[in-house]
Amino acid sequence: MHTSVVPDCKHCRRTSGRESRMQKISVLLFLAWVCFLFYAGIALFTSGFLLTRLELTNQSSCQEPPGPGSLPWGSQGKPGACWMPSRFSRVVLVLIDALRFDFAQPQCSHVPGEPPVSVPFLGKLGSLKRILEVQPHHARLYQSQVDPPTTTMQRLKALTTGSLPTFIDAGSNFASHAIVEDNLIKQLTSAGKRVVFMGDDTWKDLFPGAFSQAFFFSSFNVRDLHTVDNGILEHLYPTMDSGAWDVLIAHFLGVDHCGHKHGPHHPEMAKKLSQMDQVIQGLIERLENDTLLVVAGDHGMTMNGDHGGDSELEVSAALFLYSPTVLFPSVPPEEPEVIPQISLVPTLALLLGLPIPFGNIGEVMAELFSGGSGGGSSRGDGDASHPDSPALAQVSALYINAQQVSRFLHTYSAATQDLHVKELRRLQELFSKASARYQHLLQHPREAEAALSSLTADFQQFLRGARAVCIESWARFSLVRMAGGAALLAAACLLCLLASQLAVAPGFLFRPLLLIPVAWGLTWTLLYAGVSVTTGSKLDPVVLGAVAAAGSLLPFLWKAWLSWGSKRPLAPLLPVPRPVLALLLIRLATFFSDSFVVAEARATPFLLGSLILFLVAQLHWEGQLLPPKLLTTSRLGSSAPTAPPRHSGTHALLLGIGLLLFTRLAGLFHRCPEETPACRSSPWLSPLASMVGGRAKNLWYGACVGALVALLAAVRLWLRRYGNLKSPEPPVLFVRWGLPLMVLGTAAYWALASGAEEVPPRLRALVAGASAVLPRAVMGLAASGLMLLLWRPVTVLVKAGAATSRTRTILTPFSGPPTSQADLDYVVPQIYRHMQEEFQGRLERTRAQGPITVAAYQLGSVYSAAMVTALILLAFPLLLLHVERVSLVFLLLFLQSFLLLHLLAAGTPVATPGPFTVMWQAVSAWVLLATQTFYSTGHQPVFSAIHWHAAFVGFPDGHGSSTWLPALLVGANTFASHLLFAVGCPLLLLWPFLCERQGPKKRQSLPGSESEARVRPEEEQEEPLMEMRLRDAPHHFNAALLQLGLKYLFVLGAQILACALAASILRRHLMVWKVFAPKFIFEAIGFIVSSVGLLLGIALVMRVDGAVSSWFKKLVLAQQR
Amino acid sequence: MEKVAGGINASSWAGLPLSVRLFSSTIGYPLIVTQEDTMKDTDIKRLLYTNLLCIFSVFLSIFIPSFFLDNFSILETHLVWLGTCSAFVTGANLLLYLVVKPNVSSKRSSLSHKVARVVRCWLYFLASCFFLHIIFVLYGAPLMELVLETFLFAVVLSTFTTVPCLCLLGPNLKAWLRVFSRNGVTSVWENSLQITTVSSFIGAWLGAFPIPLDWERPWQVWPISCTLGATFGYVAGLVISPLWIYWNRKQLTYKNN
Structure with missing residues (x-):
């Protein structure tokens, strides 16, 4: 019998030595190709869905009026008068970042019944209120309506160009680029005005070299409330007094940073706003008669102090105008007027006597042009004596504005076709009629009043219509690309389904898997490139990728379809069992x-809980559970002889309930979306530094460190249980000594971070240094640990001391040293065959030889030990990027996945010779768990919820000019759960083998299981081979890994497909930019992160496999000596 | 579901406790296999009538209270309706248990045994209420707020599921586990019980889905949609089960002797 076993294996080994490696490589490459298909689909869809606006580079110029027709003030060319005579020669623009409207709103104290409101941000800008009361004709407060996205760079673009930044720009907030469109700053410099800037250094990137004098301060460190503001204050008044400026821009960041760090309800916000109040007061005192003061917020902030979206609080900003001369003919209305934010652009341009920027679509604030003051700098010659001059001046300003917008629309629609033609024509007619009437009015000034007001209304209607057309068209989609992208995604999903079934089919060949698609893809790509080069059109990389993907996908699908056979039904392709399919469909x-x-x-969590209870119920339904202990006196139900090992019912139920409990606990850490005002975010997602109570802070700190230690202890316990902790290999040593060091470093860093405000000043430098060094040290340790793991992934105990002991521990079962070279080749499979041979009685050996069992146990968990070590090494740096209390979530995450794996393993039969399969419910539950963890780590798929603070972990002073490192840190923070679960995905395949050990043990301990022992006596005696079963059948192992990867990609891909379809079908939905588009983007990035993580995880398993092979080889060589 | 045809084999039937065998032989399904078809038809007919009575009790719980209470409506005085619905359905089940099916343990039990049995039934019912309450909280129901609402929902769902189990199978967890496993059903009644219980749970589960939607309807509030879902599920189960059993009567063979 010995000889009969070995030849079998001889055969399989001989073929699989090199073959197996080839298979591994082709599995990885095939998965990478499938990922590429998805990427191509995502890219194609995105290019059709998230359109960028065409940026025109045309400039308005002083000499060239925006349109034909005469103006009341006759010819141009006067000093300081371009399209319109200037009213002010100087402007002070104070931008207070995130100055929400209600921050500036004067608080009415005349309601007697109400108690005084004690919200920190209300009523702190007292100087505005005073001025508005004392000088109502000099000042006005507006609520400016901001266009989303409400990120600072987009707002600055809008505030200077008067245009609408599109959605796609939202991501590049911290990598801003110079504005190519015509803008106010450009107009100012070309008019020879001296522009002095101080504050946020975003302006440096937007307007390089535009300022005559500039004081930039880094905007990136959102935890720093004072550096920028104090820097501005240092220069503001001296500059102002020196008089060497025409336009002074000061961009304060303190309020915004205070919002990010503490939220608007913190006392710090009151301090910051009072400081701003003093600044405004100081400026007002220094203003001269020819100067206009503009105080504006670029956007608002949410209840949490974030911004970026389009909630009511984010899009309302304050705008305050003041001049020592009379500005307004009337007193301000009771409730401040609501105006679009970009109205400021044409208004400022015309007030300063500049041309309106070419691409502006804002509407001029007409009442500022009534010219009510006596001290305005210059007036047109013709209308000075005119009785209607204020009204006429207003209409004229609107006329110029309308001319400019009309010119822009004309140019823009000539350049692209995306403006709505019919609507455009209607607007054009409206405009030409109104301008004809205006010209008529200029020639016959007596017809007056009524005509003037109707003209005002017409121009305003035109301007608003034009703005609406632009808003609508800049959200216009390329339907062809969207459909193509969605089709590509769908086809890739189908491919995943087909291939995952084919992979485990007998006689599956790996090599042709890759050659055909790559060949076809290359052919099509070359063909497309050739055609587009010959026709001279531009080569679009997105389209090129899509052509390559489609070209390689279709032949493969065709071939797979043929091999699937048209006769066979399609039903087996779909995820089984049906309830899981239903759950997936509901999720989609x-x-x-x-x-x-x-x-x-x-x-x-609801769906996850349903899946969990379904799994328990299914185990019971299938009769795979033993009844609870108290009922075991007589067993019921069928006991089919082929049934997999049965588990205790209470055990499974407890696993399920425990999972539900942990899921619920993790659900306590949740951050509310802006759309649900009734919801209250968990306070545990804020950093400890923002806590006020000292004792509570200490308790929480203790809990967080406790979670870290528990995590560490859990992993060590797990490794010890499977014996892997005894191995002297470097990764294990690292787990024993390096991990505690990492815990220590993390705990120390948290202590510093949470108590940084209370540090005595002389220790500040030390603390700052340490808070930079500690995280880097932890990350470095983790990286070196991963390197060690990759270098020596086999964590098996081999007694130090050399060959003799090795022989004793491992090779004694094999009846002495091998006698020939041929024998040597076969000794490797024998090492893990020996258990089977043992119970077959081929070798006479007692079971008392302890070391062998130990070694076998380690070998049995060698893959998962490496996986778990890798996961914990990955988890620690990711944990560091989150706020302290999320460590509890990470602990829950590990517990949850541990329980889930156990529960899944209970329902997975271990098919000994293969083929191995990973069940759909396993993959679905894993994906759901990843999504749930994404939320419970405090994330939301919206841009305002991104944890920007992660970029400062280890870099408390910011990053200088580099953008990829902060982007990496923030990305790692956001997609931590995607990454962890994707890397840990192979555990789904490995765990059932790992749990094999527990089955017999459990049964032995049960009182009423003698009958079972009689039924399967062999299995009772069989030593668990565990994961070595996988190694036994390398072909099936590789196929199972491929299937696992494909199934995981399918579930993720189906999600991204559903997101894409939702975004395209609901593209006119009210919520498309608020909900669907961000969800699609997050899901797409999550898919990319997950797919990379999946490839890494599978590659790690393959690396361990290779290392185990070479380890066996070494063992044999040692034996030979 | 087609796999029910397999039936449980003789040896495991022998493993059943005596009470279950007695119980199932007394509730009126055939002991002689040759008569099985006709007996099954009469059984199905009786099942249909009993189920109609249960449905009727649910409708009664909607209409009766409005005679006694002024502004009674399901949505506004939801808790009252939950209570009455639970009471009516329990009453109907008990009635059926007493009238349609003869008392199981009359032959061998004394009064104390009966009392003990009733007490155990009560305990089982309460335990199932608390168990379901815990499950709801684990599924995401609020822990502190709306405790009464959540608990009454648990009571109603227990009424739809546990009470019929108690009536048909008695306080016998083993039998329950048997009925809810593959091939575990031994009679038309148990088959119907299986279907109604599962459909009640599914209805309650589906009832949770409208809660996040922004339709601003009064019935979207926790736990109203879930209780309504459970009720619909229960009624649907009552309607479907006789039909389904009738439809599949050729395939269904309850091998029980």
Whole structure:
């Protein structure tokens, strides 16, 4: 019998030595190719969905009026008068970042019944209120309506160009680039005005070299409330007094940073706003008669102090105008007027006597042009004596504005076709009629009043219509590309389904898997490139990728279809069992409802819980559970002889309930979306530094460190249980000594970070240094640990001391040293065959030889030990990027996945010779768990919820000019759960083998299981081979890894497909930019992160496999000596 | 579901406790296999009538209270309706248990045994209420707020699921586990019980889905949609089960002797 076993294996080994490696490589490459298909689909869809606006580089110029027709003030060319005579020669623009409207709103104290409101941000700008009361004709407060996205760079672009920044720009907030469009600053410099800037250094990137004098301060460190503001204050008044300026811009960041760090309800906000109040007061005192003061917020902030989206609080900003001369003919209205923010652009341009920037679509604030003051600098000659001059001046300003917008629309629609033609024609007619009437009016000034007011209304209607057309068209989609992208995604999903079934089919060949698609893809790509070069059109990389993907995908699908056979039904392709399929479909359907996308943080745990209870119920239904102990006197139900090992019912139920409990606990850490005002975010997601109570802070700190230690202890316990902790290999040594060091470093860093405000001044430098060094040290340790793991991934105990002991521990089963070279080749499989041979009685050996069992146990968990070590090494740096209390979530995450794996393993039969399969419910539960963790680590799929503070972990002073490192840190923070779960994905395949050990043990301990022992006596005696079963059948192992990867990619890909379809079908939905588009973007990036993580995880398993092979080889060589 | 045809084999039937065998032989399904078809038809007919009575009790719980209470409506005085619905359905089940099916343990039990049995039934019912409450909280129901609402939902769902189990199978967890496993069903009644219980749970589960939607309807509030879902599920189960059993009567063979 010995000889009969070995030849079998001889055969398989001989073929699989090199073959196996080839298979591994082709599995990895195939998965990478499938990922590429998805990427191509995502890119194609994105290019059609997230359109950028065409940026025109035309400039308005002084000499060239925006249109034909005469103006009341006759010819141009006077000093300081371009399209319109200037009213002010100097402007002070104070931008207070995130100055929400209600921050500036004067608080009415005349309501007697109400108690005084004690919100920190209300009523702190007292100087505005005073001025508005004392000099109502000199000042005005507006609520300016901001266009989303409400990120600072987009707002600055809008505030200077008067245009609408499009959605796609939102991502590049911290990598801003110079503005190419015509803008106010450009106009100012070309008019020879001296522009002095101080504050946020975003302006440096937007307007390089435009300022005559500039004081830039870094905007990136959002934890620093004072550096920028104090820097400005140092230069503001001296500059102002020196008089060497025409336009002075000061961009304060303190309020915004205070919002990010503490939220608007913190006492710090009151201090910051009072400081701003003093600044405004100081400026007002220094203003001269020819100067206009503009105080503006670029956007608002949410209740949490974030911004970026389009909630009511984010899009309302304050705008305050003041001049020592009379500005307004009338007193301010009771309730401040609501105006679009970009109205400021044409208004400022015309007030300063500049041309309006070419691409402006804002509407001029007409009442500022009534010219009510006596002290305005210059007036047109013709209308000075005119009785209607204020009204006429207003209409004229609107006329010029309308001319400019009309010119822009004309130019823009000539350059692209995306403006709505019919609407455009209607607007054009409206404009030409109104301008004809205006010209008529100029020639016949007596017809007056009524005509003037109707003209005002017409121009305003035109301007608003034009703005609406632009807003609508800059959200216009390329339907062809969207459909193509969605089709590509769908085809890739189908491919995943087909290939995952084919992979485990008998006689599956790996090599042709890759050659055909690559060949076809290359052919098509070359063909496309050739055609586009010959026709001279531009080569679009997105289209090129899509052509390559489609070209390689279609032949493969065709071939797979043929090999699948047209006769066979398609039903087996779909995820089984049906309830899991239904659950997946429900999950996909939720992407089409904005309410469900918003409520996904609650819906995902619900679905996960349903899946868990379904798994338990299914185990019971299938009769795979033993009844609870108290009922074991007589067993019921069928006991089929082929049934997999049965588990205790209470055990499974407890696993399920425990999972539900942990899921619920993790759900306590949740951050509310802006759309649900009734919801209250968990206070535990804020950093400890923002806590006020000292004792509570210390308790929480203790809990966080406790979570870290528990995490460490859990992993060590796990490794010890499977014996891997005894191995002297470097990764294990690292787990024993390096991990505690990492815990220590993390704890120390948290202590510094949470108590940084209370540090005595002389220790400041030390603390700052340490808070930079500690995180880097932890990350460095983690990286070196991963390197060690990659270098020596086999964590098996081999007694130090050399060959003799090795022989004793491992090779004694094999009846002495091998006698020939041929024998040597076969000794490797024998090492893990020996257990089977043992119970077959081929070798006479007692079971008392302890070391062998130990070694076998280690070998049995060698893959998962490496995986778990890698995961914990990955988890620590990711944990460091989050706020302290998320460590509890990470602990829960590990516990949850541990329980889930156990529960799944209970339902997975271990097919000994293969083929191995990974069940759909396993993959679905894993994806759901990843999504749930994404939410419970405090994330939301909206831009305002991104944890920017992660960029400062280890870099408390910012990053200088580099952008990829902060982007990496923030990305790692955001997609931590995607990464962890994707890397840990192979555990789904490995765990059932790992749990094999527990089955017999459990049964032995049960009182009433003698009968079972009689039924399967062999299995009782069999030593668990565990993961070595996988190694036994390398072909099946590789196929199972491929199937696992494909199934995981399918579930993720189906999600991204659903998101894409939702975004395209609901592209006119009210919530598309608020909910669906961000969800799609987050899901797409999450997919990319997950797919990379998946490839890494599978590659790690393959690396361990290779290392185990070479380890066996070494063992044999040692034996030979 | 087609796999029910397999039936449980004789040896495991022998493993059943005596009470279950007695119980199942007394509730009126055939002991002689040759008569099985006709007996099954009459059984199905009786099942249909009993189920109609249960449905009727649910409707009664909607209409009766409005005679006694002024502004009674399901949505506004939801808790009252939950209570009455639970009471009516329990009453209907008990009635059926007493009238349609003869008392199981009459032959061998004394009064104390009966009392003990009733007490155990009560305990089981309460335990199932608390268990369901815990499950709801784990599924995301609020822990501190709306405790009464959540608990009454648990009571109603227990009424739809646990009470029929108690009536048909008695306080016997083993039998329950048997009925809810593959091939575990031994009679038309148990089959119907299986279907109604599962459909009640599914209805309650589906009832949770409208909660996040922004339709601003009064019935979207926790736990109203879930209780309504459970009720619909229960009623649907009652309607479907006789039909389904009738439809599949050729395939269904309850091998029980």
